[in-house]
Amino acid sequence: xxxxxTKMHGLGNDFAVxxxxxxHARISAExxxxxxxxxxxxGFDQMLIVEPPQNPEVDFRYRIFNADGSEVEQCGNGxxxxxxxxxxxxxxxxxxxxxxxxxxxxxxxxxxxxxxxVNMGVPMLEPAAIPFQADxxxxxxxxxxERQALTLSAVSMGNPHAVLLVExxxxxxxxxxxxxxxxxxxxxxxxxxxxxxxxxxxxARLRVFERGVGETLACGTGACAALVAGRLRGLLDEEVTMQxxxxxxxxxxxxxxxxxxxxGPATRVYEGxxxx
Ligand SMILES: N[C@H](CCC[C@H](N)C(=O)O)C(=O)O
Numbered sequence: 001x002x003x004x005x006t007k008m009h010g011l012g013n014d015f016a017v018x019x020x021x022x023x024h025a026r027i028s029a030e031x032x033x034x035x036x037x038x039x040x041x042x043g044f045d046q047m048l049i050v051e052p053p054q055n056p057e058v059d060f061r062y063r064i065f066n067a068d069g070s071e072v073e074q075c076g077n078g079x080x081x082x083x084x085x086x087x088x089x090x091x092x093x094x095x096x097x098x099x100x101x102x103x104x105x106x107x108x109x110x111x112x113x114x115x116x117x118v119n120m121g122v123p124m125l126e127p128a129a130i131p132f133q134a135d136x137x138x139x140x141x142x143x144x145x146e147r148q149a150l151t152l153s154a155v156s157m158g159n160p161h162a163v164l165l166v167e168x169x170x171x172x173x174x175x176x177x178x179x180x181x182x183x184x185x186x187x188x189x190x191x192x193x194x195x196x197x198x199x200x201x202x203x204a205r206l207r208v209f210e211r212g213v214g215e216t217l218a219c220g221t222g223a224c225a226a227l228v229a230g231r232l233r234g235l236l237d238e239e240v241t242m243q244x245x246x247x248x249x250x251x252x253x254x255x256x257x258x259x260x261x262x263x264g265p266a267t268r269v270y271e272g273x274x275x276x
Contacts, residue, residue, distance in 0.1 A: 001025060001276050006085060007042065007269040010077025012217030012246025014269075016044045017085045020051050021060070029069030031276060036067035042274060045213045048078045050086060055100050059092055062099040062106075066212030073103035074158030076220020080116035080266035083108035088268065103158025117263040120221070123228045123253070124156035131160065133186040139232040145180055152181075153229035157260065159211070160191040161225035165233070169197045169205045178209025192219060196226045201237045204230060206244050217246030224260040227251045 003025055005016045016035060018027075027047070035041040044067065051061040062082055064075040082099065086092050087110060097108045107119040127134040132154040134141055143150045153163040162181050166172040172195040181193045190211045197205040206226050208219035223242040230236035231253060239252045250263040 002273050003276055005042065005272050005274060007044070007272060008081040008085065009246075009267050009269060010080050010218060010220060010264060011244055011249070013046075013077040013219060014044050015046050015048050015078055015081055016042050017048045017081060018050065019085075019089055019091065020049055021091055025276060027065075027276065029065070029071075032065045033067070033069040035274065042272065045210070045216050046075055046078055048075065048082055048085075050082065050091065053100055055105070058098040058100045058105055059094065060086060060097070060099045062101045064101070066210070068212040070212045071102070072159050072212065074101055074106075074120075074221050076118060076120055076157070076222075076224060076262055077218055077264070079106060079108055079118045079120075079220065080264055083110055083116045083118075084266035084268065101158065111263065114265060115263055116266050117261060118220075120157055120224050120260045120262050122257055122259050123224065124158075125154075125228075125232075127154065130154050130156040131188050132191075133188070143184065143186060145177070145184065150177075150181075153225075153232055154187075154191075155225040155228045157221040157224045159221055160187055160189055161194055161222055162187065162191045163194040163196055163226050163229035166195045166197050169195055169207045172197075172207060174207050174209050174215055178215065182209060182211055192222050192225075194219070194222045194226045194229070196230060198230060198235050201235070202240050204236060204240055204242055206242055208244070218244040218249070220249065220262055220264070223249045223251055224253075224262055227253050227260060231255070
């Protein structure tokens, strides 16, 4: 069957966005993997699916599949593209859109100059909720990785993140440590791995090795987790600009039990059709 999709990106973190409100299809993990391939398929970091809501209190269901076919709980850059998509496709006329994900409801708001503001929800820091194996919640944890002793923060934005502090993201061992930490046994559901460089209390740089994908040009939930980690360490203020290889996000977090607010662009690249 032929399936319409829209190719989009949030700061270079790229997506195939599929409307399963007006189209009907079942897409297997193997099909996601094949479509994600940048030579034999469409090529994307994640596939985003728009579905009717299960909860009548929200506008849509938002499902996220990594390039390896795994379905995951949250995608921040994808949430901004989701909002742009449902408005452009006239699936809604609202400026504030509530969507349910497998990790809870988030609110998307289209704001001026083509940007989208997302209430990403309250970060989870209890080890069992991340999940991360530790006896108690801490700002940082010591973790043995083969011959190296690493210090990291562990944060969930609905999906699990490890955040390490580095002097310079350009020389950070992203491709060396990323895959090994992604699969570390203390993260029983794997994890996304952020490498955070503090510039000053209101600016930081970040590279992310994403679970199920590899290094991406930007990671929205990773940027939120990095802000939380920086604040837990007393190194960042409530509002920061986070510079990722693909561009800059504006983030705010007022502290425990408060949501992280992320604002940034959402870009449509082209419309396509694919035969499943
Ligand atoms: N790789 C992530 C999902 C996508 C997150 C990222 N693309 C974002 O913008 O938040 C995970 O497995 O949890």
